[in-house]
Amino acid sequence: MHVLPYLVAAYIFLAGCYGLATSRNLIHAVGCLAVCQSATYVLLLAVGYRDGATAPVFSDLKPGSRPVVDPVVQALTLTDIVVGATVTAMLLALVLQIAKRHGTVDPDELRELRG
C-alpha cells in the first residue's frame, strides 16, 4: 500500500509509451499519449494524499477541525488536465491533415522524412 500508487503511476506511464512506440494508427498513438499523461495525474495526487484527511474545501467544514489533503497538487493537476486536452486536440488536428495529405494514418507508411 505504501508504494502501490506510485508503482501504478509508473506502470501507466510505461504502458502508454509502449502503446505509442508500437502503434499502427496515429489516432491511437495520440490516445496513448493521453494515457501517458494520466500517469502524471495519478502521481501528483498520490503525492498530495494524507491519511484520514478530507478535501480542502471549507464551505461546510470548520477550518482546523480535520486535516485536509494537499491543495497545491490538486491545482497543479487541474492545470495539467487542461494542458492535456489542448495538446490532444492539437495533435488530432495534425493527424487529420496527415490523413488528407498522405492518405494514411499508419506511421509505417509515412516515408517522406528520413535520412
Added chain:
Amino acid sequence: MSRRLRLWLLAVGGAGVTALLVAAGLDLPSFGGPSHPYGDRAVRASLARHTANTIASVNFDQRAYDTLGEMGILFAAVLGCVVLLRQARDEHRAEPEPAEVARPVRRYALIVLPVALVTGIYVVAHGQLSPGGGFQGGVVAATALHLLYLGADYRALERVRPIGLFEASDALAVCAYLVLGLTGVLAGTAFLANTLLPYGTFNTLASGGIVPLLNAAVGVEVASAVVVLLAGFLDQAVEIEEQQGS
C-alpha cells in the same frame, strides 16, 4: 528501422526507466504521509483571504500566474486548431443533409441541454466556494451546447454558435485576465496581486477578492475555447470535403 529493432530498443529503454521509477518509488515518502509544507501554507493563505475552496485560491490567487500560462496554452491551442483545421485550397464545403432524429433522442437532448447549461454556469459561479470552477463549468457548458447536434441537427447548432463571436470572447477573456493582473502592477503592488478588492464574507459568492473575477474569466475562456475546438473538428468531420480527383 525494422519493427524488431524498435522493440529491442523499447525493451532496453523500458527496462531502464522501470528500474529508475521503481527505485524512486521505494524511496518516496510512503503514501498518505503527513508532511506537506507547501500545502499547509496554502490552506492558511486561502483562509486568510476568505476563500473557502482552497484549490480556487491556489489557482486564482496564490498561483494565478500559472493559470495565466495555462490560459495561454488554451488560447494558443484554439488559435492553432483554427489555423490547422482551416479550409485548404483544394477543399470545398458540402452542406450536410438534415438528418431525421429519433423522437426519444430529441426529447432527451432538449431536456438535458438547459439543465446541463445551467449546471455549467452554476459550477463556474461557485468556483471559490465548492468543488468546481471555471475549468469544469466551462467544459460542461460548452459540451452541453453540442447536445443540439444530437437533438436537432447540425444547422441548428451552427445557428446558435457563431464561431467568430466565440473566438472573440475567448480572446477577450484572456485580455480580461491580463488586465485584471496588470491593475496590480499599476496600483504599485504586483502582477496578479489579490489586494485591491475587499475579501468579503467567508463562504459567500462575493468572497475571495479577485478570485471570482479571474474564475469567471477562465470560465468564459474555457467555454468559448471548447466550443471553437469542437466546431473545428465537427466542421472537418461533417462539412469539409476534398475536391474530387485531387
Added chain:
Amino acid sequence: MHHLLPLLVAVPLLGAALLVAMGRFVPRAAAEITGCAVSGGTAALALVLLLNSSPPLVEWAGGRRPTSGGSVGIVLVGDGPALGMAMLASLLTLAALAYSWRYFDEPPRGHAGSFPALMLVFQGAMCGFAIAGDLFNAFVFFELMSVVAYALTGYRIDEAKAVQGALTFGVVNSLGAYALLMGIGLLYARTGELAMTRIGRGLDAHGAPDALVLASFVLVLTGLLVKAAAVPFHFWLPDAHAVAPTPVCMLLSGVMVELGSYGVWRVYGTVFAGPGGIPAAGLTRALVTLGTLTAVTGAAMCWYQRHIKRLLAYSTVAHTGLFLVGLGVLIPEGDDGIALYILGHAGVKAALFACAGALLDRYGSVDEHALHGRARELGAFAVMFAVGGLALAGLPPFGTALGKAIAEESVGGPLTVVFVGASAVTGGAVLRVTARVFLGLGPRPRDAEYETSGSDERPETRGILRRVPDSMTAVPAVLLAAAFAAGVVPGFGDLVSRSVNEAGSGGAHASAHWTLAGVLLGLLSALLAVALAALAVARPGRVGAPDRALPLRRLQSGHVGDYVAWLLVGATALGALALPGLLGG
C-alpha cells in the same frame, strides 16, 4: 523595477489576444504592424530590465513575498542569463516578424492576425520560460512554448511534410514534457516545494542523494534535453525544423532549442548542484558524453544532407552538442563562453535560415542538387551565406568564434577537437552549399537512395517571387551584423560573463576576451571548413558520397514509434551515466 518582470509575458500575450479579438476587423497590414510593435516593445522592456539586472531582480507574482515559513506564490528570476535569453527571444521574434512582412501566403480567411498572434504567444512563452524561478511554472511555459511551436510548424497545412514533421515534434516533445512533470512530482514528494532554490535546499536538508533524486534528475533532464535536441532525443528536430515556415525556423533553431540547454544549466545550478543533488562528476559525465555524441552525430548528418533547411537543422543539433559539453564541464568560463556562443549562433543560424527561405520563395526548392548553379543572380545572398558558413565554423571575430574560443579553453584537452571538428564540418557544409548553389562550382552530385530531397517544396509566398523583397534581404544582413558585433564590440564579452557569473553558483569572476590560442583555433576551424567544402565540390565522390553514412541515416526513419523508443533509451542512458557519481559520493 522588479514588478515589471511579469510584463515580459503579459505584454505579448495581451497583444496576441487583442489581435485575435480584432482579427476580423483590421486589415492585414495593421495586424502586422501591431505584431511588430508589441514584439519590439517587449524587446525594449527586456533591454531596460537587463540593464537593471545587477543585482538580479526577483519578483513574487501576486505580491506573495515569502514569510517566515516560505512563500505560497511563484517566484520570477530576472538575472543576466534569464533576461538575456528573454531579450534574445524578443529580438529574434521581431526579426522573424519583419522577415515575414507581407510575405506569408494566405492568412486563414477572417483571421488576418493569427500568424503574428501565434508568434507573439511564442515570444511570451519563451520569455516566461526564461524568467521562471519555479519549477512547475517553468513546465507551464515549456508546454505553452511547445503548443505554439506545433501550430506554427504545421502552419502550411497543404504541405505533406509539414504536417508530418509537426506531429512528430508534438508527440516527442509532449512525452518529454510529461517526463519533466513526473520529475517535478517526485521532487515535490521529497521536498514539498516548487520554487527551484527551495527544492534545492530541501534536497540538501534530506542528506545524501538516493534513487529518488537520480530518477527525478533523469526525468527533468529528459524533458529539457528533448527540447534541446540532444542525442538520442534529437530525432524530432530535423523533421520539424526542415518543414516549418522559414520565420518559424529562425525562432526554433535560433532560440527555442537553446532554451533547452539554458534550462539544463538553470535547473542543475539551482536544484541539483548541492550536496543532496547529483554530484558534479555525474553531471559532467552525462552532459559531456551526450554532448559529444550529439556534436558528432549532428555534424555527420549535417554533412550528408542535400535539403538545405534540413542541413541547417542538423547543424543546430551539432551546436547543441557543443553547448552541452561547454555547460557540462561546470567551469565558470565555460558558462561564459557558451552564453556568448548561444548569442552569436542565434544571429548566424537565423540569418542562414532567412537566406534558405529566400531561395525557397525564389525558386520553389531548397535542394542543393536541384538548385545547382541556379542562384547565381542572388549575389547578396551568396555573400551572406558564405559569411554565415564561416561564422558557423568560428571565424574570428564573430560572436560565435569568441564564445567558442572561451569554451574551448575551459573544456581543454581532447574535447577541443570536438569543438573544432563539429564547427568546421557544419561550416563546411554551408560553404559547400554556397559554392554549388550560388556559384555553380563542381559537377552536379548524384542522388542517394535513403534521403529527403528538398525539391518538391512550395514557396511560402503567393507564387514564386520574381525578385526577393528588401525586407527579406535586410533581416539576415542585420542578424549577421549583430553576430559580428557580439564579437568585436569591446566590453560586450565581459558584460556577458559578469552577468552569467553573478547568476551562476560559482560566484567567481572571469573575463571574456580574445586570446591568441582562441584566435588560432578559430582560424584553424574556418580553414578546415573551407578545405572540406572545396574538397567536396571538386571531388564529390571522395568526401560527399551519400551512402557512407547510411547506417546513421537509417536511424532517422521519420517514424514516431522509433523516436519514442529512443527517448526511453536516452533516459536510461542518462540514468546510467549519472549513477556512478551517486554511488561513489
Added chain:
Amino acid sequence: MADAVIVVALLLVAGSATAAVAVRDPARQALVLSVLGVALAVLFTVLQAPDVGLSQLAVGSALTPLLIMLAVRKVRRCGRTGDETR
C-alpha cells in the same frame, strides 16, 4: 476501509489504462479512454480531490473521446473518397 477503496480504484485505473493501450482500433479506444476517464475521476474523488475529479470527468471522459471520435470519422471519410478516386 478507505485504503481498500483506494486500492480498488487504482487497480481499475491500471486495468483500463492497459485496455486503452491494447485496443488498437481508435474508435473503440475512444470508448475505453472514456472508461479510463471515469475510473480516474473515481480515484480522484477517493483521494479527496473532487475538483480534479470533476474536470477529469468533463475532459477525460467526454471531451477527449469526442474529439477522437470526430477525428476517426473524418479519417474514414478521407479514406473513402481516396478509394473512390483511385
